[in-house]
Amino acid sequence: MSINGSLGENQPQRRGRGRRPAAEVRRGIVDAAASLLFEHGMIAVTFDRVAALAGSSRTTLYKWWPSVGALAAEAYFAYVEHSLEFPDTGDIEADLRTQLRAFVRLMTEEGAGSVITELIGAAQNDPALRKALSATYSRPRRDLALAALRRARARGQLRDDFSLDIIVDQLWGACYHRLLIPDEPLTLGFADELVRNALRGAGTS
Amino acid sequence: MSINGSLGENQPQRRGRGRRPAAEVRRGIVDAAASLLFEHGMIAVTFDRVAALAGSSRTTLYKWWPSVGALAAEAYFAYVEHSLEFPDTGDIEADLRTQLRAFVRLMTEEGAGSVITELIGAAQNDPALRKALSATYSRPRRDLALAALRRARARGQLRDDFSLDIIVDQLWGACYHRLLIPDEPLTLGFADELVRNALRGAGTS
Amino acid sequence: MSINGSLGENQPQRRGRGRRPAAEVRRGIVDAAASLLFEHGMIAVTFDRVAALAGSSRTTLYKWWPSVGALAAEAYFAYVEHSLEFPDTGDIEADLRTQLRAFVRLMTEEGAGSVITELIGAAQNDPALRKALSATYSRPRRDLALAALRRARARGQLRDDFSLDIIVDQLWGACYHRLLIPDEPLTLGFADELVRNALRGAGTS
Amino acid sequence: MSINGSLGENQPQRRGRGRRPAAEVRRGIVDAAASLLFEHGMIAVTFDRVAALAGSSRTTLYKWWPSVGALAAEAYFAYVEHSLEFPDTGDIEADLRTQLRAFVRLMTEEGAGSVITELIGAAQNDPALRKALSATYSRPRRDLALAALRRARARGQLRDDFSLDIIVDQLWGACYHRLLIPDEPLTLGFADELVRNALRGAGTS
DNA sequence: CGATAAACGAGACGGTACGTCACGTCTTGCC
DNA sequence: GGCAAGACGTGACGTACCGTCTCGTTTATCG
Numbered sequence: 001m002s003i004n005g006s007l008g009e010n011q012p013q014r015r016g017r018g019r020r021p022a023a024e025v026r027r028g029i030v031d032a033a034a035s036l037l038f039e040h041g042m043i044a045v046t047f048d049r050v051a052a053l054a055g056s057s058r059t060t061l062y063k064w065w066p067s068v069g070a071l072a073a074e075a076y077f078a079y080v081e082h083s084l085e086f087p088d089t090g091d092i093e094a095d096l097r098t099q100l101r102a103f104v105r106l107m108t109e110e111g112a113g114s115v116i117t118e119l120i121g122a123a124q125n126d127p128a129l130r131k132a133l134s135a136t137y138s139r140p141r142r143d144l145a146l147a148a149l150r151r152a153r154a155r156g157q158l159r160d161d162f163s164l165d166i167i168v169d170q171l172w173g174a175c176y177h178r179l180l181i182p183d184e185p186l187t188l189g190f191a192d193e194l195v196r197n198a199l200r201g202a203g204t205s
Numbered sequence: 206m207s208i209n210g211s212l213g214e215n216q217p218q219r220r221g222r223g224r225r226p227a228a229e230v231r232r233g234i235v236d237a238a239a240s241l242l243f244e245h246g247m248i249a250v251t252f253d254r255v256a257a258l259a260g261s262s263r264t265t266l267y268k269w270w271p272s273v274g275a276l277a278a279e280a281y282f283a284y285v286e287h288s289l290e291f292p293d294t295g296d297i298e299a300d301l302r303t304q305l306r307a308f309v310r311l312m313t314e315e316g317a318g319s320v321i322t323e324l325i326g327a328a329q330n331d332p333a334l335r336k337a338l339s340a341t342y343s344r345p346r347r348d349l350a351l352a353a354l355r356r357a358r359a360r361g362q363l364r365d366d367f368s369l370d371i372i373v374d375q376l377w378g379a380c381y382h383r384l385l386i387p388d389e390p391l392t393l394g395f396a397d398e399l400v401r402n403a404l405r406g407a408g409t410s
Numbered sequence: 411m412s413i414n415g416s417l418g419e420n421q422p423q424r425r426g427r428g429r430r431p432a433a434e435v436r437r438g439i440v441d442a443a444a445s446l447l448f449e450h451g452m453i454a455v456t457f458d459r460v461a462a463l464a465g466s467s468r469t470t471l472y473k474w475w476p477s478v479g480a481l482a483a484e485a486y487f488a489y490v491e492h493s494l495e496f497p498d499t500g501d502i503e504a505d506l507r508t509q510l511r512a513f514v515r516l517m518t519e520e521g522a523g524s525v526i527t528e529l530i531g532a533a534q535n536d537p538a539l540r541k542a543l544s545a546t547y548s549r550p551r552r553d554l555a556l557a558a559l560r561r562a563r564a565r566g567q568l569r570d571d572f573s574l575d576i577i578v579d580q581l582w583g584a585c586y587h588r589l590l591i592p593d594e595p596l597t598l599g600f601a602d603e604l605v606r607n608a609l610r611g612a613g614t615s
Numbered sequence: 616m617s618i619n620g621s622l623g624e625n626q627p628q629r630r631g632r633g634r635r636p637a638a639e640v641r642r643g644i645v646d647a648a649a650s651l652l653f654e655h656g657m658i659a660v661t662f663d664r665v666a667a668l669a670g671s672s673r674t675t676l677y678k679w680w681p682s683v684g685a686l687a688a689e690a691y692f693a694y695v696e697h698s699l700e701f702p703d704t705g706d707i708e709a710d711l712r713t714q715l716r717a718f719v720r721l722m723t724e725e726g727a728g729s730v731i732t733e734l735i736g737a738a739q740n741d742p743a744l745r746k747a748l749s750a751t752y753s754r755p756r757r758d759l760a761l762a763a764l765r766r767a768r769a770r771g772q773l774r775d776d777f778s779l780d781i782i783v784d785q786l787w788g789a790c791y792h793r794l795l796i797p798d799e800p801l802t803l804g805f806a807d808e809l810v811r812n813a814l815r816g817a818g819t820s
Numbered sequence: 821c822g823a824t825a826a827a828c829g830a831g832a833c834g835g836t837a838c839g840t841c842a843c844g845t846c847t848t849g850c851c
Numbered sequence: 852g853g854c855a856a857g858a859c860g861t862g863a864c865g866t867a868c869c870g871t872c873t874c875g876t877t878t879a880t881c882g
Contacts, residue, residue, distance in 0.1 A: 025827090025828075041330075042330060043330055046867085046868065046869090047868075047869075047870090048867075048868060048869085049868095051829095055829085056828085056829075057827095057828060057829045057830065057831090058829095058830095058831090058869095058870085059827095059828080059829085059830090059871090059872090060827080060828065060829085062869095062870070062871085063827090068869095093408070117329045118329050118330060120326070120329070120385055120386060121325070121326040121327065121328070121329025121330060122326065122329075122330075123326065123385075123386075124247075124322045124323050124325070124326025124327070124385065125246075125247060125248055125323060125326060125327075130387075133386070134386070134387075134388055138386045138388050139388055142388055142389075156409060157408065157409060158407055158408060158409060159407060159408070159409055162398045162401070162402060162407070163395075163398065165389050166379070166395065166398050166399060166402055166407075167402070167407055169379035169380075169382045169383060169389070169395075169399075170375050170378075170379050170399065170402060170403070172382065173374075173375075173378045173379040173380075173381065173382025173383070174371070174374035174375050174378040174379065175374075175378075176378065176381070176382055176385070176386070177374045177377065177378025177381055177382070178374060178378070180325055180328075180329065180381070180385065181325060181328075181338070181339070181343045181381070182335075182339075183339055183343050183344050183347055184347075184370050184374070190368075190371065190374075193367045193368065193371050194371060194374075194375065196367070197367060197371055197372070197375060197403065197406070198375070198402065198403075198406065198407055199406050199407050199408035200406040200408055201402070201403065201404050201405040201406030201407075201408075202363055202364055202367070202371075202372055202403055202404050202406075203298070203362065203363060203364070203404035203405055203406075204361060204362060204363060204364055230858085230859075251836085251837065251838090252837075252838075252839090253836075253837055253838080254837090260860090261859080261860075262858095262859060262860045262861070262862095263838090263839085263860095264839095264840085264841090264858090264859080264860080264861090265858075265859065265860080267838095267839065267840080268858080273837095273838095435832085435833070451740075452739075452740060453740055456862085456863065456864090457863075457864075457865090458862075458863055458864085459863090461834095465834085466833080466834075467832095467833060467834045467835065468834095468835095468864095468865090469832090469833080469834080469835085469865095469866085469867095470832075470833065470834080472864095472865065472866085473832075473833095478863095478864095503818070527739045528739050528740060530736070530739070530795055530796060531735070531736035531737065531738065531739025531740060532736065532739070532740075533736070533795075533796075534657075534732045534733050534735070534736025534737075534795065535656075535657060535658055535733060535736060535737075540797075543796070544796070544797075544798055548796045548798050549798055552798055552799075566819060567818065567819060568818060568819060569818070569819055572808045572811070572812060573805075573808065575799050576789070576805065576808050576809060576812055577812070579789035579790075579792045579793060579799070579805075579809075580785050580788075580789050580809065580812060580813070582792065583785075583788045583789040583790075583791065583792025583793070584781070584784035584785050584788035584789065585784075585788075586788065586791070586792055586795070586796070587784045587787065587788025587791055587792070588784060588788070590735055590738075590739065590791070590795065591735060591738075591748070591749070591753045591791070592745075592749075593749055593753050593754055593757055594757075594780050594784070600778075600781065600784075603777045603778065603781050604781060604784075604785065606777070607777060607781055607782070607785060607813065607816070608785070608812065608813075608816065609816050609818035610816040610818055611812070611813065611814050611815040611816025611818075613708070613772065613773060613774070613814035613815055613816075614771060614772060614773060614774055640854080661841085661842065661843090662842075662843075662844090663841080663842060663843080664842095666855095670855085671854085671855075672854060672855045672856065672857090673843095673844085673855095673856090673857090674845090674846090674853095674854075674855080674856090675853090675854065675855085677843095677844070677845090678854095683842095683843095
């Protein structure tokens with residue numbers, strides 16, 4: 001086997017078979033899963049491999065996580081710094097641009113793109129993972145954007161005859177589109193144009 | 206979408222083990238794959254199962270399709286009516302709305318949604334499927350929309366200081382967003398608002 | 411040889427998928443292998459078939475037996491009565507004749523011949539089987555004969571200027587020769603002459 | 616594929632698909648089979664591989680050889696120099712010793728041992744190979760030895776109250792025994808002792 | 821403080837699918 | 852007419868996970 005992680009493996013002296021503190025066991029497992037996930041992708045995150053790498057029993061994994069995807073999601077969020085702060089300078093266009101550019105940079109330059117797309121992909125066949133992704137990842141981020149948009153509307157910067165959710169789908173959805181169905185590349189310039197079009201419209205009227 | 210489930214198809218007399226016409230074999234296989242795909246989803250589309258259902262040999266499948274996903278994609282497109290015609294009434298906003306509503310209807314009312322999302326999901330870990338999806342599905346549809354948008358720009362209905370691809374991502378990407386990360390529902394009203402925002406902008410300027 | 415074919419053994423209620431006692435599983439597998447071996451020969455002893463017949467998982471077989479041959483060997487020796495007792499009447503010539511006649515009878519009249527020759531044949535391309543055959547079959551039998559020969563030499567019945575192993579090869583090797591390369595038949599008279607020639611020599615000097 | 620022979624592969628210019636002279640085709644096939652047999656053993660001699668290496672069609676092989684073993688046997692005898700001459704110096708003991716030592720040397724020092732044992736092994740499950748081996752290999756050699764033994768008996772060097780075949784089985788059978796069931800090594804000294812024991816007897820009488 | 825129950829590791833079990841290989845049969849296209 | 856090319860169904864191989872289950876051990880908890 002060539003897949004061997006570096007996190008959580010230097011167990012100094014194994015204590016035999018008996019019971020260990022739950023927290024310690026959990027941490028070792030999540031460490032191992034994260035190691036596999038970031039080094040080899042979702043394809044390598046297997047209950048078998050995680051258990052072997054963590055020095056745990058597969059039984060324990062089945063007890064705590066309903067699916068491999070759920071474990072992978074937890075591992076991902078445990079090791080990724082999620083700067084959820086949304087800037088609020090009073091200029092919604094500038095703030096959206098800043099935020100979207102940060103998202104694009106995270107996806108393209110920091111290697112998170114492939115992990116996230118693999119997670120979203122796996123979620124299409126894994127209800128537990130879908131739920132975890134929504135609760136931990138997509139919902140909170142959408143809500144954060146929504147709050148900023150609501151403040152902008154209150155300042156009179158946005159029309160008030162449509163659901164603000166749409167802006168979120170139009171901006172981030174467009175980016176996910178380019179990640180998940182990569183016919184066109186995801187770039188910073190793309191993000192800028194997205195924001196401009198979303199606020200000013202593509203039409204000439 | 207029309208699945209003429211010629212499943213099982215009680216082949217009258219099997220001709221033994223020798224060679225059969227390639228076209229006949231391929232058709233049986235794609236039929237079987239489509240049947241499994243539409244009735245039980247991607248999870249059921251397995252080389253083993255498809256071969257058993259088609260009365261074919263697994264070896265044959267491995268010879269022609271690089272992965273299960275590639276076979277599933279071919280099966281999907283062989284049995285789904287793809288109205289690729291893009292209306293051109295001279296009013297780009299109306300045409301986009303018509304097209305997007307058709308897409309939403311296909312995804313939500315005709316059951317194609319779950320299949321497409323599963324295909325896109327599987328593509329995240331299957332390069333062959335990703336390539337097939339792009340060549341057969343996403344690229345052609347994007348090109349069709351682009352052609353309509355180009356005509357509209359020629360008519361002076363769209364600003365000419367941005368890439369038209371962005372419109373496609375903004376509209377269809379938003380819909381895929383709601384399919385793949387279903388925090389909010391995909392509805393016809395959502396499609397309408399998308400088109401309006403994309404062309405007129407969400408801003409109040 | 412006694413095959414108590416506990417085949418199929420209509421297990422009353424299968425316990426699902428979990429672990430079963432290893433001994434129980436092993437026994438079922440060896441039973442199934444023996445059944446196939448004695449009814450259809452080595453050619454029928456396949457991991458696939460044995461697993462299906464024993465109601466076991468193929469994985470289990472691969473875990474315990476390095477090759478089909480090794481399993482077949484175990485099955486053979488589990489169900490064949492191996493009268494390893496070597497008579498010792500004080501007359502080595504009579505004892506060797508008795509023993510060799512018993513061997514010939516086992517090979518020709520009780521059907522063990524074809525199984526043993528198939529095992530030896532398969533061993534030529536299966537190191538695991540070769541090792542099993544040696545450890546379980548050929549070595550012990552050779553040692554038993556050697557012990558009798560040593561006693562005879564101590565009694566002054568054999569010259570002491572050659573390795574006693576040679577006698578074993580000359581007697582049993584000749585029989586195996588007629589089994590494995592059957593240009594001439596293996597008979598009781600052949601056995602008698604073998605013993606006489608081995609002890610008294612074919613020469614006239 | 617890493618199994619590639621050196622005989623018969625440098626086909627200068629393949630002539631397309633049409634008919635070729637039978638002799639040319641046969642020769643190429645036997646060459647290819649021999650190449651595979653001597654370089655990688657029986658395990659590598661496959662209709663598939665031979666056909667690919669010879670640039671022939673598998674159909675052709677099935678037409679001419681009833682089994683892979685039969686082809687392997689033909690290939691073996693086509694490329695092995697079989698010195699069938701039996702010396703006749705008037706001293707049967709010396710002649711047998713010479714002949715047996717030559718056999719032992721061929722088996723142990725010239726690498727023929729593993730090929731022959733694999734052929735004999737495969738013959739246990741391949742009637743066609745068994746027949747070929749007997750007709751081309753074992754029968755002629757036995758007859759040659761028998762002729763020499765008959766001459767010796769005529770000279771009064773052998774008792775005439777037993778079948779001379781027995782001597783052949785006692786000598787060569789003992790050697791095959793050590794090749795096929797290798798609990799003890801096959802050496803030149805073993806051959807010498809065999810001959811002496813066969814003629815003078817192991818007894819002290 | 822010592823007995824007990826919970827949780828753990830280890831790992832085998834029945835399954836399913838994978839991707840490969842060889843077999844023997846059959847069709848098609850060249851020569 | 853006969854050979855190459857090569858696909859087909861069959862079936863076995865060996866591997867990887869899955870989810871279940873048994874066992875023996877250790878630890879935390881409670882009587």
